[in-house]
Amino acid sequence: MxxxxxxxxxxxxxxxxxxxxxxxxxxxxxxxxxxxxxxxxxxxxxxxxxxxxxxxxxxxxxxxxxxxxxxxxxxxxxxxxxxxxxxxxxxxxxxxxxxxxxxxxxxxxxxxxxxxxxxxxxxxxVAPQVTRRLIERHIGSAGDPLPRSESDLRELTEREREVLGLVARGLSNAEIAGRLFLAEGTVKGHVSRILAKLDLRDRVQAVILAYECGLVRPG
Incomplete structure (x- = not known):
């Protein structure tokens, strides 16, 4: 229960x-x-x-x-x-x-x-359409510096950075698998490693970090 x-x-x-x-x-x-x-x-x-x-x-x-x-x-x-x-x-x-x-x-x-x-x-x-609007409101607005830099992602491989970017855009594991021509289990493994390497609790924190580091941009 x-x-x-x-x-x-x-x-x-x-x-x-x-x-x-x-x-x-x-x-x-x-x-x-x-x-x-x-x-x-x-x-x-x-x-x-x-x-x-x-x-x-x-x-x-x-x-x-x-x-x-x-x-x-x-x-x-x-x-x-x-x-x-x-x-x-x-x-x-x-x-x-x-x-x-x-x-x-x-x-x-x-x-x-x-x-x-x-x-x-x-x-x-993470509701994708709402996430975008919230991020636009709170991150990277004019004159408001980003709190993190892309160097915070240096431990990620190129594939992991690509997966993180798609996670930040609100795609599910299945949708990411289709986009990158990977097995869904492979994507799940990438996400797990991303969270572990960046010491993140879940996908929500991953979305926030991706925007704060400038991996993806509002809009």
């Missing part, structure tokens, strides 16, 4: 999510919080596998809550940000704080469930 905590200040949204999630045979909601402080407390008390975290909440928002949970529990629950995107300006910062990805609040039920399962098994959820 995937044990979940819901953190959102909208009661109706939490109720709707609980109904959807508990209808799945492999999911169990073990707690609800209406702000970030409550989410942190439940993370410590319940030790869930995944926390569905809203960004904008009173007192302690999702960004701060994510940062606190990662500090208290580095190997603790995976955090999946739920956002309305156009209103939430802190999603990119949340990913840097340690979230494993994000989904839009109007995502289809099947995509939500598959996303939670992916995050629970250690993968990351």
């Amino acid at each position: 995937i044990r979940l905590v819901l953190a959102d200040d909208q009661v109706l949204l939490r109720q709707g999510l609980r109904m959807i999630l508990e209808a799945a045979d492999d999911m169990d909601v073990v707690g609800e919080a209406d702000d970030g402080a409550g989410a942190v407390a439940l993370a410590v008390e319940q030790g869930p596998d995944v926390i569905l975290m809203d960004v904008r909440m009173p007192e302690v928002d999702g960004l701060e809550a994510t940062s606190r949970i990662r500090a208290l529990m580095p190997d603790g629950p995976r955090i999946l940000i739920l956002t309305t995107f156009d209103l939430d300006e802190y999603v990119y910062a949340s990913l840097r704080a340690g979230a494993s990805g994000f989904l839009l609040k109007d995502t289809l039920t099947a995509d939500l469930l598959s996303g939670i399962r992916a995050v629970a098994r250690g993968d990351a959820i």
